[in-house]
Amino acid sequence: MNDTYDLRIAEAHIEVHKFRGGTIAAATIIALFLQTSVPVYFPKFAVLDLPLLLTIYFGLSRRNPSSGLLLGMVIGLLQDSLSGRTIPLGLYGIAKTIVGYLASSIGARLDTEHPIARFALTIIFFGVHQGLIVVTRRLLLAQPEGWFTMHLAIGAAVNAIVGIPLFMLLDRLRKN
Amino acid sequence: MVAIPSRHKSLFLLAGVVLLQILLLAVQIRRDSQGRLIRVWTVGAVTPFERAGATSVGGIRGAWRHYFALQNTSRENERLRHENDTLKLQLNQLQSKAAEADRLGMLLSFRQSHQAISMVVARVIGTSADTASQTLYLDRGERDGIRRNMGVITPDGVVGKIIESYRDASQVLLLTDKDSGVGAMLAESRIQSPVGGVGEPLLTMKYVANDDVVNIGDRVVTSGMDRIFPRDLPVGTVTQIKAGNPFKLIRLRPAANLERLEEVIVLLSLQLLELKKDTTAAEVTKKAADGAAKTEKP
Numbered sequence: 001m002n003d004t005y006d007l008r009i010a011e012a013h014i015e016v017h018k019f020r021g022g023t024i025a026a027a028t029i030i031a032l033f034l035q036t037s038v039p040v041y042f043p044k045f046a047v048l049d050l051p052l053l054l055t056i057y058f059g060l061s062r063r064n065p066s067s068g069l070l071l072g073m074v075i076g077l078l079q080d081s082l083s084g085r086t087i088p089l090g091l092y093g094i095a096k097t098i099v100g101y102l103a104s105s106i107g108a109r110l111d112t113e114h115p116i117a118r119f120a121l122t123i124i125f126f127g128v129h130q131g132l133i134v135v136t137r138r139l140l141l142a143q144p145e146g147w148f149t150m151h152l153a154i155g156a157a158v159n160a161i162v163g164i165p166l167f168m169l170l171d172r173l174r175k176n
Numbered sequence: 177m178v179a180i181p182s183r184h185k186s187l188f189l190l191a192g193v194v195l196l197q198i199l200l201l202a203v204q205i206r207r208d209s210q211g212r213l214i215r216v217w218t219v220g221a222v223t224p225f226e227r228a229g230a231t232s233v234g235g236i237r238g239a240w241r242h243y244f245a246l247q248n249t250s251r252e253n254e255r256l257r258h259e260n261d262t263l264k265l266q267l268n269q270l271q272s273k274a275a276e277a278d279r280l281g282m283l284l285s286f287r288q289s290h291q292a293i294s295m296v297v298a299r300v301i302g303t304s305a306d307t308a309s310q311t312l313y314l315d316r317g318e319r320d321g322i323r324r325n326m327g328v329i330t331p332d333g334v335v336g337k338i339i340e341s342y343r344d345a346s347q348v349l350l351l352t353d354k355d356s357g358v359g360a361m362l363a364e365s366r367i368q369s370p371v372g373g374v375g376e377p378l379l380t381m382k383y384v385a386n387d388d389v390v391n392i393g394d395r396v397v398t399s400g401m402d403r404i405f406p407r408d409l410p411v412g413t414v415t416q417i418k419a420g421n422p423f424k425l426i427r428l429r430p431a432a433n434l435e436r437l438e439e440v441i442v443l444l445s446l447q448l449l450e451l452k453k454d455t456t457a458a459e460v461t462k463k464a465a466d467g468a469a470k471t472e473k474p
Contacts, residue, residue, distance in 0.1 A: 032222065032305055033222065033225050033226070033229070035305045036222065036226060036302040036303055036304070036305050036313070037225075037226050037229045037230070037301075037302050037303075039303040040230070040300055040301070040302060040303055040312075040437075040438070041233065043435045043436070046303065046307050047307065048307075049307055051305065064186075065186035065187075065189075065190070066185065066186040066189050069186065069189060069190050069193060070189075070193070073193050073197070077197075078218055078305075079305040079306065080305075080306075081215045081217075081218035081219070082215075082218055082219065082222060082304065082305035082306075083304045083305050083306035083309055083311070084304055084306070084309055084311040084339055084340065084347050084349065085339045085340055085347075085349075086309045086311070086339070086349065086353060086354075086355045087304075087306050087309055088200075088201050088204045089197075089200055089201070089204060089215075090197035090198065090200040090201040090204075091201070092306065093197045093200075094194055094197045094198065094201075097190065097193050097194055097197065098190070098194065101186065101190045105186075136201075140198065140201050140202070141201070155307070
């Protein structure tokens with residue numbers, strides 16, 4: 001009981017951020033558009049997972065597990081539906097649902113505004129996201145896939161580095 | 177009825193949402209339906225933006241090249257590049273015919289009818305939203321006669337095959353994707369073996385016995401056995417060979433530059449057409465050029 005009480009006291013000073021109307025929808029559409037368009041001209045851009053970065057950011061900012069997981073689900077399913085027949089609907093949906101839930105749960109307990117905290121959390125969530133995809137592929141789709149490659153390690157680092165300025169940019173869209 | 181504590185509501189919601197998506201996965205695997213309706217809606221919503229983006233990028237790039245950078249040189253270069261692509265396609269087919277002539281002799285070659293395939297040129301307007309799968313979106317779809325399982329090539333070689341066709345767009349599974357494969361053979365020894373992707377820039381050639389002689393630099397071409405691609409289209413070049421059990425481990429560099437694709441050719445016939453003897457590679461090339469001209473029309 002005391003633990004619960006202390007936790008609630010600790011959570012009380014953590015601010016829940018809201019965004020201007022349409023910000024989340026517009027950011028999601030832009031992210032998906034960039035994710036599918038830019039690699040045509042700059043193939044290396046594909047290492048970025050912008051939908052994942054948005055899931056993490058809005059989860060950490062809104063700090064509501066229910067909305068975090070639902071947003072993760074929507075973004076993940078949209079990403080699945082733009083990924084072709086080799087990616088069944090739900091693969092990214094499941095991974096991003098869980099990442100959205102975890103991000104908003106952690107956002108409700110920790111101060112996640114500092115760039116170093118955001119960098120570390122992005123790397124962790126990238127790993128969790130990849131792990132969930134590998135588990136889903138292995139258990140549900142019978143598609144053996146490696147747990148770790150150097151490409152993934154580079155992807156985690158690049159996404160975390162890009163995440164810092166991206167999150168700062170998105171901070172400017174918050175309601176005061 | 178047992179009331180759910182409010183603190184645990186989100187946890188129950190998470191479990192419910194994940195369970196629903198697992199069921200969605202299960203349904204797709206069982207029925208092989210792949211949620212076509214949702215994909216049609218999403219692709220329909222995104223491809224106009226991608227098309228506009230591709231057009232804008234093309235316009236800006238064109239303006240820069242034609243008016244700001246090197247007005248005449250750029251145009252000349254573009255024309256020569258088109259000509260070069262056409263000549264490459266012609267050269268590949270002539271090489272193929274020459275090889276056939278060497279193998280089967282002049283008389284047999286003379287009697288053989290040539291194969292020609294109707295085709296359409298399409299512009300690449302997008303890639304997969306998934307960082308692991310290797311797919312592309314094209315700006316042409318069912319209205320242009322594109323259907324699933326049609327082959328996609330460039331003048332350099334095989335690109336992949338159509339895995340989904342929408343009204344005004346279609347999706348290509350690149351040869352480098354893990355789920356991709358093409359019937360192939362070594363150009364010199366004619367040893368047949370499928371070639372597939374592993375999700376990396378290099379391809380793998382499977383099922384070549386350790387006793388068979390393969391050298392670095394050997395060319396690999398299509399065998400025509402998959403009924404998607406005609407014979408003797410370039411697939412790649414052997415870059416690595418290791419002894420394996422029971423087959424060699426062979427890696428190939430794709431003949432087409434799959435990381436820099438802006439325009440591709442879709443082979444419109446699933447069944448190869450037998451045409452008259454005098455149907456030449458130039459005719460096939462002309463069709464591709466006509467398709468290109470059609471692409472450039474507004």
